[in-house]
Amino acid sequence: MNETLVYAVISLSAIGVISAIILYFVAQKFKVIEDPRIDIVADLLPGANCGGCGLAGCRAFAEEIVRSEDLSKLNCPVSSRDAMKQIAAAMGLEAPERDPMIAVVRCSGSRVNAPQKVIYDGALSCSFAHALSAGESGCPNGCLGLGDCVVSCKFDAIYMDETTGLPVVSDENCVACGACITACPRSIIELRLKGKKDRRIFVSCVNTEKGGPAKKNCSVACIGCGKCVKECPYDAITLVNNLAWIDFSKCRLCRKCEPVCPTGSILETNFPARKEKPGEPEIVAEKTEA
């Protein structure tokens, strides 16, 4: 044993012990009580800070969960169900069951279906074009195609289809945060049940004009004729303001309504191909969801 060794051991141990003691007492004296579960929950959240939950970021969401001890009113749309279950477990609570949803674009007014009426020459923003009421097609409700929804999506789940000029939602990426719905000035996007194997049926139109003017602007507009309403065996379809809407909680994907629509404004996704009935125009081909 030589001197240096002894000094080294003593001094470091002394520093270690003294610091540990000071630290302990300081920690005792200056203790701030903060629920440790906040950190646990925050760790489990995705940290995207997207605001989809309606709160100011993930940390706020964690604090809210811990404060309210109630998960039923709080929901992070981004977290997987597993993550929510984990959070619930950490909190000792039940996670509310929730069927997965997805954003759906309810407009098929591509250039072909809804011909150009005026030239728009302004900021590339749907909100602005909407404020000018200047959809190039003339449909006062239709998609403006300037992509506010695309910009708003934090998950790269919407992109513009170059040929149709309409936004397309990706089945894989969309987490149903609803940002695009808020972004769209024309309320075209709707959250609907994701559906088994991503199968969905919906009216791809939001035009509330009467049949005549609607049809004048766009060949695939819903004209409010009500044929689908009559056809639906489950009363899932309602007609309000000349516009049909399929209630996804009632719809059983029987596919009866789609063929009767005279304008082809009902859209099906990811179903196996129907047997082709001769003579029926293939309108859906214009827009197929990815």
Add this chain to the structure above:
Amino acid sequence: MSQLKYFTNGLFKENPSFVLVLGTCPTLAVTTAAINGIGMGAATTFVLVFSNLMIAALKDLIPNKVRIAAFIVIIATFVTIVDLVMKAFTPDLYATLGIFIPLIVVNCIILGRAEAFAQKSNVVPAILDGLGMGIGFTLAITLMGSIREILGNGSIFNIKLVAEDANTILIFILPPGAFITYGYLIAIMNRMKKRYNI
């Protein structure tokens, strides 16, 4: 082998320099020449492996509140050992790496790995992780060093590639060159990652 992925993880997918962007100071500071990269990398790898090992082994003996303090003592010990050994046996290399050897202590990679990995796992994965991270770091800074040495000094591993008095782009071995090289390297890595979907 599943254990192997702890090792390969650090090489590319979670490369500490290019992907995690930790330990940036030595990455920028010592990479004026390729050889420094290897020296610094070796030293860091040594510390990483042994501190990961120690921490994984002792993790249950350390109360949470003094966790960081304990980690730091452990890391600092190995760093000092490296410091002393290099001083004794590779004095020339030691002279060039200078202050950055003691600073391995605060190299974010090491404490980061201690916190994020070693603390939660067993000894073998911890060693493999340390080794992978260390080698990943070594590769990265050697690459940086090579680029900067070639552009700035016209040589690699001290072998002159251009005529003795040819003009080289000096700035690459000066601080701005370090930042710029590093910036574009990360950009290229990101692009490659995207392209090849790694």
Add this chain to the structure above:
Amino acid sequence: MKTFKLGGIHPGENKLSAGAAIEILPLPTQVCIPVSQNLGAPSKVVVEKGAVIRTGQLIAKGEAFISSNVHSSVSGKVTKIDSVIDTSGYKRPAVYIDVEGDEWEESIDRSQDIISDIRLSREEIISRLNETGIVGLGGATFPSHVKLMIPEGKKAEYLLINGVECEPYLTSDHRLMLERGREMMIGVKILMKGLNVTKAYIGIERNKPDAIDHLLKISAEFPGIEIIPLKVKYPQGGEKQLIKAVLNREVPSGKLPIEVGCVVNNVGTALAVYEAVQKNKPLIDRVVTVTGKSLKKPSNLLVRIGTPVNQLIDFAGGLPEDTGKVINGGPMMGKALTSLEVPVVKGTSGILILPENESRRIPVINCIRCARCISVCPMGLEPVLLAQLSENQVYEAAEKEHILDCIECGSCQYTCPAGRPLLDYLRLGKNKVGVIIRNRGKK
């Protein structure tokens, strides 16, 4: 020469119709009168389909505090009560009337005599303006009687009459001052009485020397009214800029002119006030400039409210071949029309037809941070920053940078060498910030 200091631009004036005397447009066969023509709450329709009505008869009643009456501009039969896409671009409820003859309400004095003594009291003036549906004709169509009701605790010191007409191309105010100056001056007197002030200034830019001379000449008859020639600079017609130019007073950010003791009215409004008070005539027609470089006959027309725009254009020589854009209003602040069927409303000061080659904006490229937009902004804002914030949807930050101060004059976008759609984004941002503030109020 008086003018405002901060910012401003001088676009090509192009006052093509400055020499064209006001002509009366023949009655159309059908009019469509939107019933919500003023800033504020919409009015309630009081006639029914099939009703036969007279010119000047009330067809919609303003019920809220800030709203105003609408009168029929023609006589004939109400054919339907539906909606119309008006100049604002939105669908609005409207009354369609098929014109039959031109039978006026008897209470209206249709003689040409100029009546100069003001018999009504202040209160009577205010209720008369309310009854006759007078709104500001300078653009904002704010109900005029509301302007005369000074809020508690405030006091008006001066009336400012806006004869600036700083928008290029437009000449309706110019012609009006020149041809109906005397009546207009009486209108000013009435407004002064309504406001209980003794001093009024009429600000006119120097590019209307004949109007200035004319008014100077007759102003001797109207003590208390002073004519102020102003340097030509856009947007001097903005009320805050006008007050600054004439009185060197600055309306504080977010406040109204009354804060500095001023009320601003347009010359056309003054004339309408004269007609309403002295002749009991509701606001059923107005002077509209129809102009454009390729137009055969740029004109100033006295038009009944509700006349479709294409009739005005036909009268002025028909729609030119090379038309690319038709604007309701001037080139700086007007709105591009999507259809030529829209009716003339109380706020329509001009119809401008731009040829194809002038109707497109210059290509948009990156902002070069040249700060021209900043230097021309009459409100001292940073349009480039505000537009970026709005484009990036950080509206809270935009609010902190005072986006709501923007008067939408368009100077910034006019001057931007990179062709950035600054005002588009500013409008969007203002809109969103407005919503945010309203929601905040709710909470």
Add this chain to the structure above:
Amino acid sequence: MEIIGIIILALLVNNVVLAQFLGICPFLGVSQKVSTSLGMGAAVIFVMALANLVTYLIQFFILVPLHIEFMQTITFIFIIAFLVQVVEIILKKAAPALYQALGIYLPLITTNCAVLGIAILAVQKNYSLVESVVYASAIAAGFTLALILMAGIREQMENTGYPAGMKGFPMSLIIAGLLSLAFMGFAGLV
């Protein structure tokens, strides 16, 4: 005069971040917003000055007399970590407002290699106690300066937009490179 020289040298000529490559991680990490970078800067100035004071005393009253200079690294880092933690705990309780503003950056400082690096360098440079503390404060101020400049530029880039491929670290590093290039102009001032 000597002191002024030390300050200029530490602040501008040999800026920690831009010329000496210390504290790069927080420099890249906490420079997104000017407001946060100010908070971080203030915290770093405080901790660095305090740390240098303590490490100076340890060096010359414990390590040197006992001839255990080789323990420098381990004792210094230990002391720094300890100090940071104590400051954090105390601030949280005693001045919650200040904690909200600065406290969140404190844990980041432990792994800021500038703190340890400067403590070691100050000892190497044979500064007196006062000089050492001044030196550390000036270095920390230099750190703050670089941080704020960086944050200003990054904030602007956020507004104007930039190529997607440069997002994040590449952008920050290029800006740092150009800043460092500009700072070379201070060469030789002292």
Add this chain to the structure above:
Amino acid sequence: MNLLTVSGSPHVHDHQNVKSIMYGVVVAMIPAIFVSVYFFGLDSARVIFISVSACLFFEWAIQKYLLKGALTINDGSALVTGVLLAFNVPSNLPAWMIIVGALVSIGIAKMSFGGLGKNPFNPALIGRVFLLISFPVQMTSWPIPKALFSSSVTDAITGPTTLGILKEGLNAGKTVQELMANSGFPGYVNDMVGAQGGSLGEISAIALLIGAIYMLLRRIITWHIPVAYAGSAIIFSGILWLVDPTRYIDPAMHMLAGGMILGVFFMATDMSSSPMSPKGQIVYGVGAGLLTIMIRVWGAYPEGVSFAILIMNAFTPLINKAFKPRRFGEVIIKK
């Protein structure tokens, strides 16, 4: 009838656009180009040509292959950068170094940030400083221009710049007066017309001033930055000069020698990298003026303009944040 176009107001536009502004700057630089060709011969034309073509090429290539955005090389900004880069190097710089400089200017300083208007630093100056630090020998050996009115170009001989002579001499303990009395010293008149060693665009104060006046008249630049910059430099150097005229150069010489005029009117006014509000521009100008003199007097380099401008570029976003334009109605007027 054509389809009607709709857009928000305004519907008319000023006649100036980015292209006309940029070409305006090029026009303003023509006198200086002539002077440099006169004094340095075809060498300087060679440098300008290489620099401009390299800048245009890199701008094009990066936009086409890396950014994959719209091609905007004909907006003139790369042309301006090219000429200004050439203006900032000696006329005998090897071609490959000029190309490296152009790559740095356009590739690193401009396109990395997204191109026109997004660069926080002045691209030409980044290029120049990069070269200066990388190739100190080549970047600091300036061909001596031929004497005024003589016909031959003495391109082989290199020598120091006016500021170089002064700095070197002062460091060696000589006084300003001794140095200025020396026969090799260019003097005020030569500095004015351009018969001095230096980078090829900076030598003639008169030619640059003509261009500056053109830019001011066409409103390509405003007076704020130049006046603040030159003013603060004159005042600061004037104070030093009054304190000790033997050790400090007089303000007139500071203005005429080196890149002061070029920097003040052409480089500090670069829009992308300078503050936007008039107040901010004045702060920026004053800062640059002080830094220039500080670096010239106490720094390692004889010339401080480039560094001073780059350093102030770094402060620009902060200045923009701190010095907002005066808003209308900001001061609540109590009547």
Add this chain to the structure above:
Amino acid sequence: MAKLESSLRNMILSLLLISLVMSAALGFVYNLTKDPIAAASKAKEVKAVKEVLPEFDNDPTTEIKVVEGLTFYPATQGGKPIGFAVKTYTEKGYSGRFDLMVGFLPDGKINNIVVLEQKETPGLGTKMKEPKFKDQFNTLDIGSLNNQELKVKKDGGTIDAISAATISSRAFCDGVQKAYNIYMKNFAMNIAGVNDSTMMKGGKQ
């Protein structure tokens, strides 16, 4: 095994234990490396001395004399002094201080120089290590220069400065000059080959 909880006792014990073990390990390694470190630094010195002087057979590091802050290493061959190596420094470098080892022959002429510690800019100031620059000094007799002063050509001297690194070159001259001055003053060199022993004793410690 569960993690120990954070009680005072556990905290202290755990930290104490770790500190103890670690410092002991450190002390151990320190003891192991102490001698090699000393040897390494001595080897470096000896190597430098060897490089700057002709062959010698004594161990100059044991006979060092420190005068005015410079370290002098006397070298002898068979007892006969063959020169001094001087460890000198300058503060005037581009990045501050750097150290040189200068070998003087008994007659005051320079035999050779090596650069020890330096922080000059790579590629610029570091060129002083290259023979092209430093060999200019070999066999140079400062005493025969103008004012016995070593200067770069720019300052009216004889040394070709490294291009773009005049500052480093000047500093280099400064370091050598300092060594020369102190050497001449204190070791009263007999230039014409006077008695060796006086020379050896000359140093005033």
